[in-house]
Amino acid sequence: MRIAIIDYGSGNLRSAQKAFERASGEAGITADVKLTSDADWVLKADRIVLPGVGAYADCRAGLDAVDGMVDALEETVLKQAKPFLGICVGMQLMATRGLEKATTMGLSWIEADVVRMQPEDTKLKIPQIGWNTIEIVNPHPLLDGIETGDEGLHAYFVHSYHLECRKPEECIATTDYGGSVTAIVGRDNMVGTQFHPEKSQRLGLALISNFLKWAP
Amino acid sequence: MTLKVRIIPCLDVADGRVVKGVNFVDLIDAGDPVEAAIAYDAAGADELTFLDITATSEGRAATFDMIARTAEQCFMPLTVGGGVREVADIRKFLLAGADKVSVNTTAVKNPDFVAEAADKFGDQCIVVAIDVKKVSAEGDVDRWEIFTHGGRKETGIDAVEFAELVVSKGAGEILLTSMDRDGTQVGYNLPLTRAISDAVHVPVVASGGVGNLDHLVEGVTKGGASAVLAASIFHFGTYTIGEAKAHMQAAGIPVRMQT
Numbered sequence: 390m391r392i393a394i395i396d397y398g399s400g401n402l403r404s405a406q407k408a409f410e411r412a413s414g415e416a417g418i419t420a421d422v423k424l425t426s427d428a429d430w431v432l433k434a435d436r437i438v439l440p441g442v443g444a445y446a447d448c449r450a451g452l453d454a455v456d457g458m459v460d461a462l463e464e465t466v467l468k469q470a471k472p473f474l475g476i477c478v479g480m481q482l483m484a485t486r487g488l489e490k491a492t493t494m495g496l497s498w499i500e501a502d503v504v505r506m507q508p509e510d511t512k513l514k515i516p517q518i519g520w521n522t523i524e525i526v527n528p529h530p531l532l533d534g535i536e537t538g539d540e541g542l543h544a545y546f547v548h549s550y551h552l553e554c555r556k557p558e559e560c561i562a563t564t565d566y567g568g569s570v571t572a573i574v575g576r577d578n579m580v581g582t583q584f585h586p587e588k589s590q591r592l593g594l595a596l597i598s599n600f601l602k603w604a605p
Numbered sequence: 606m607t608l609k610v611r612i613i614p615c616l617d618v619a620d621g622r623v624v625k626g627v628n629f630v631d632l633i634d635a636g637d638p639v640e641a642a643i644a645y646d647a648a649g650a651d652e653l654t655f656l657d658i659t660a661t662s663e664g665r666a667a668t669f670d671m672i673a674r675t676a677e678q679c680f681m682p683l684t685v686g687g688g689v690r691e692v693a694d695i696r697k698f699l700l701a702g703a704d705k706v707s708v709n710t711t712a713v714k715n716p717d718f719v720a721e722a723a724d725k726f727g728d729q730c731i732v733v734a735i736d737v738k739k740v741s742a743e744g745d746v747d748r749w750e751i752f753t754h755g756g757r758k759e760t761g762i763d764a765v766e767f768a769e770l771v772v773s774k775g776a777g778e779i780l781l782t783s784m785d786r787d788g789t790q791v792g793y794n795l796p797l798t799r800a801i802s803d804a805v806h807v808p809v810v811a812s813g814g815v816g817n818l819d820h821l822v823e824g825v826t827k828g829g830a831s832a833v834l835a836a837s838i839f840h841f842g843t844y845t846i847g848e849a850k851a852h853m854q855a856a857g858i859p860v861r862m863q864t
Binding site: 401402404408411442444445447478489513514515517518519520521522523524538539545546548549564565566587588589593594 | 609677724728729777832861
């Protein structure tokens with residue numbers, strides 16, 4: 390299986406690559422996990438991952454700066470329906486628009502805006518940094534076998550902005566941070582996690598493993 | 606669902622090796638950061654902080670390699686700091702596998718650097734580490750000031766005002782070290798931690814002075830910290846991460862009990 394982790398100048402790609410290598414090994418899947426900024430390689434990949442650490446506008450500009458990459462993503466994800474996973478800002482880029490600092494157009498795959506979190510309890514700190522549990526809203530194969538809810542496993546979040554789903558059916562899971570916050574979004578062959586599966590220990594490796602086995 | 610309070614062991618590294626007294630049980634080579642990270646990962650630490658005290662560029666290259674090797678084996682969050690002077694330094698740490706990068710002296714010299722870094726990498730990625738000493742006399746109203754260069758150089762800058770300033774520039778977290786307390790094991794400086802935590806809307810990580818598990822609890826309940834950092838009590842095996850978490854949970858603080 391060819392797994393393309395898209396390199397568009399965003400930080401912390403090695404962790405994602407290593408987590409995918411570990412998860413594929415544990416799942417018994419022979420995988421070629423490649424960090425790539427080569428649109429042709431993405432076109433040939435079986436799984437596509439868009440990671441992301443950074444400010445929304447800067448990440449979008451970085452993605453646009455990679456020759457042919459947005460076209461390759463639209464071809465493989467929207468037309469060929471290859472399984473896609475966006476992580477953190479990579480997930481937020483699936484939305485219509487990001488409102489971090491300036492208004493920036495996303496890929497418009499998920500009808501949503503990415504807005505600053507405004508917890509009801511104003512004493513809650515922003516960014517949300519740390520471990521929180523998640524609650525399933527719409528069951529999804531990505532969460533198969535993963536304990537969720539208050540007593541479930543934890544996911545590692547580090548973000549000030551969150552994706553507000555406009556279509557309730559596209560919200561797969563939420564977490565609570567002074568109100569409901571989208572933790573996983575998805576439709577058809579695409580999913581995105583606000584948290585970092587590559588940093589979320591057991592929950593993360595199980596989720597990546599499920600993504601590799603997923604046949605949407 | 607509740608965000609859990611983080612317990613963060615901190616390791617000093619130089620030239621790619623852990624340097625300041627690490628003495629785990631069952632650890633073959635305490636100087637190897639990867640082994641230390643694996644041990645803390647397995648023990649349930651919520652994040653790891655590496656402070657790079659390397660002086661040379663060769664040593665720095667070794668540190669980047671160290672972070673990369675750690676990130677290859679530990680799927681847990683890493684914060685790295687020490688010697689960040691330009692945006693390119695931050696990117697190098699991130700590419701090596703850090704999730705957050707901490708900035709200290711450069712932010713004091715030029716607070717706008719924080720804005721430049723946050724615009725590039727997002728607020729959530731930029732930690733400003735501030736080292737503070739009390740300068741007011743006993744009995745006077747508390748006043749704390751920022752010190753740089755490992756506490757040797759005074760700046761005359763008010764700590765609370767500086768914290769507010771760097772947060773307004775885009776710092777996503779404050780790593781607050783009370784230099785009066787560091788290494789003393791008498792507990793965090795709670796009035797300082799509370800003053801900074803109340804002044805800013807971002808998480809504050811309390812650091813400096815932990816000697817027992819009640820100190821960790823107080824950092825949260827009295828100091829208002831979002832996370833508690835400690836070095837010696839964990840490195841020397843006085844307490845395990847698990848014991849620290851159990852103690853905090855018993856005190857009613859939400860912690861992550863399973864990895």
